[in-house]
Amino acid sequence: MSRKRVLITGAAGFLGSHLCDRFVKDGFHVIGMDNLITGRLSNIEHLFPNEHFEFYHQDVSQFIHVPGKLDYILHFASPASPIDYLKIPIQTLKVGSLGIHNCLGLARVKKARVLIASTSEVYGDPEVHPQTEDYWGNVNPIGPRGVYDEAKRFQEAMTMAYHTYHGLETRIVRIFNTYGPRMRLNDGRVLPAFIGQSLRGEDLTIFGDGSQTRSFCYVDDLIDGIVRLLFSDYVEPVNIGNPDEISIRDFAEEIIKLTGTTQKVIYKDLPVNDPKQRQPDISRAKSILDWSPKVKRSDGLKLTYKYFKGLSKDELFLKEHNKFDAYIK
Secondary structure, eight states: OOOOEEEEETTTSHHHHHHHHHHHHTTOEEEEEEOOSSOOGGGTGGGTTOTTEEEEEOOTTSOOOOOSOOSEEEEOOSOOSHHHHHHSHHHHHHHHHHHHHHHHHHHHHHTOEEEEEEEGGGGBSOSSSSBOTTOOOBOOTTSTTHHHHHHHHHHHHHHHHHHHHHOOOEEEEEEOOEEOTTOOTTSSOHHHHHHHHHHHTOOEEEETTSOOEEEOEEHHHHHHHHHHHHTSSOOSOEEESOOOEEEHHHHHHHHHHHHTOOSOEEEEOOOTTOOSOOOBOOHHHHHHHOOOOOSOHHHHHHHHHHHHHTSOHHHHTOOOOGGGGGGOO
């Protein structure tokens, strides 16, 4: 019996690479696609010898073609950290508009089911807590974060339009803060930032007073929720995340305890439109997908810290460089 074929965009990224692993393990033929602007080949190079994995170095904002049948498309191509999307805002908007249009068009031709990676950022700085899927959000479309937030909101709208008007099989996952091995150490997100600072002997930086909250989901739990959603019959957005909410100040203390950090914590101004609260309501995922996170934060942090400790000194001290220059047009 021939294997089902799945296209994963953003395949060399943090989440995309874990999805590639999962679908190869589950017996699929996996086609990974990535322009490598934020993804890294090192995340997927272990799959290259596998005859059931192939890789296309391509920007999904350009026309995409994949020969042969496709059964599923998972669209995970997008800058996802503030450092990235603030440096390449236009490309972030393009991948959330032209990129999703290309993926949906390909899915229509191939008669494939599409799952898109949306985000808790569609809720903006929420006035409803915890965030449920029927909350429309509080987003500043012209603020610095708007390029990412609105790209994802447009992506959801375009996906539902293809479902409604073309009868395309679509799924939408709203991803909350996720962590684990293969995160980029210097991508600006709070968890790798804290661990990176601790490993380099730097002070831990909290933006704002530290009272803002986040909810961290270990990557294995997230991937399981995504797979369950893909194979479900549910077409409206589903939150996937861990509802165990913690303040950034308390989270910094957890990292200090984990890493044995002796440096002090310093405070800087909160970035514009940074959300004050972030906690998913996962009632829909529980009832429809029979999903809830299994990995405790203490256990997931140990695994993540072990991964970061294994990085070379060059990787540990790597700062963001000019790799974006070719994309700034």
